[in-house]
Amino acid sequence: xxxxxxxxxxxxxxxxxxxxxxxxxxxxxxxxxxxxxxxxxxxxxxxxxxxxxxxxxxxxxxxxxxxxxxxxxxxxxxxxxxxxxxxxxxxxxxxxxxxxxxxxxxxxxxxxxxxxxxxxxxxxxxxxxxxxxxxxxxxxxxxxxxxxxxxxxxxxxxxxxxxxxxxxxxxxxxxxxxxxxxxxxxxxxxxxxxxxxxxxxxxxxxxxxxxxxxxxxxxxxxxxxxxxxxxxxxxxxx
Numbered sequence: 001x002x003x004x005x006x007x008x009x010x011x012x013x014x015x016x017x018x019x020x021x022x023x024x025x026x027x028x029x030x031x032x033x034x035x036x037x038x039x040x041x042x043x044x045x046x047x048x049x050x051x052x053x054x055x056x057x058x059x060x061x062x063x064x065x066x067x068x069x070x071x072x073x074x075x076x077x078x079x080x081x082x083x084x085x086x087x088x089x090x091x092x093x094x095x096x097x098x099x100x101x102x103x104x105x106x107x108x109x110x111x112x113x114x115x116x117x118x119x120x121x122x123x124x125x126x127x128x129x130x131x132x133x134x135x136x137x138x139x140x141x142x143x144x145x146x147x148x149x150x151x152x153x154x155x156x157x158x159x160x161x162x163x164x165x166x167x168x169x170x171x172x173x174x175x176x177x178x179x180x181x182x183x184x185x186x187x188x189x190x191x192x193x194x195x196x197x198x199x200x201x202x203x204x205x206x207x208x209x210x211x212x213x214x215x216x217x218x219x220x221x222x223x224x225x226x227x228x229x230x231x232x233x234x235x236x237x238x
Contacts (some may be wrong), residue, residue, distance in 0.1 A: 004028040005213065006068045006109060008049060008101055009075030011037035013173035014124070014209075017202035018072065021210050030066055032058055032105075033075075049075050049101050050093065059108040068109040070120035070213050073102040073145065080134045091137045098141035102148060110161070119161035120213045123149050127169045127228050130235040142167070146224050153222030162221040164212045169228025171200040196229035 010019050010031035019029045020041055029042030032055070036044040047058035062068065077097040079090040106121055113119025125146050128139040149165040156163060170176065170190040176199070180186035191197055208227045211217055226232040 002026045002028060003069035003213075004030060004066045005070045005072060006030050006032070006062065006066075006105060007072040007074055008032045008105060010072075011035060011040055011044065013175060014168065014171060014202045014205045015072070015074040016040070018074070018206035018209050021203065021206045022213075025210075028066070030062055030068070032062070050097055052096075052100060052104070055101060055104055056108075059104065063108060063112070067112050067116070069113065069116070069118065070122070071105050071109045072209060072213070073105060073121070073123045075101055076124065076126075076138070076141075078135070078138045080138065081136065082134050083136055086136050094137035095141050095144070098138075099144050099148075102145060106148075106152070110156075113161050114159055117160040119156075119159070120217075121149075121152065121161065121163040122209050122212050123163070123165040124209070125149075125165045125167040125224055127167055127226065127231055129167060129224075130232055149224060150222050157221060162212070162217065164217070164220060164222070165224040166205065166208050166212065167224050167226045167228070167232075168205045169194060169200055169226070169231040171202060171205055173202055194229040194231045195233065198229065200227065200229060 005022055005027055007015050009015050011033045022029050023041035031044045032047050033044055034048055045058045045062055047054050049055050077094045079094055123145040126142040128135045129143045129146055146165055149163050153163040205227050208225055
């Protein structure tokens, strides 16, 4: 049976790769994003997810037209800085966009999932939760998503709804390349930390997310899957 998947921030990068993968298998995809994309394989509801009231209004519009079977909390905001230079307004903005939107989308979709006795929530975390310099706000927000994942999985374990997280390593998205062009020092630093000595392709991350959304993953919940070319090996587990 085709499912309807709600994804935040899916008009580029990992979210767009996931949307194409899901659409190719017959799933319906709905994206909440600031701007539409001409090649998006589904419905885009344009909204500034940094605005809580606007986000709720967009979710209400989606639910008026669709029964949401799964949610992928993909939108993110980074704003890197060393600890001595972290701007408190940046800290608040990063925590808000990464965490508050995740709670809002889950709350919107849960009643229908509960009623149907089936659902999936996948939160997109990050390798940075294991410790990366100059990621005070972002790593804290992504660690919060890991915590959400574990707690919600326990709350929902008997409902038919699973909750998991995917933690990508360095991934060759437009945003990543804008800050780390080929031949740059940033590229070299990231590559040195990945045993496979390459970056992930967005579709490789999308493949892991799609599996956790599938029926085959019905007995997996509360887990964080690192998709990172081995970069997490040898780091302390959380």
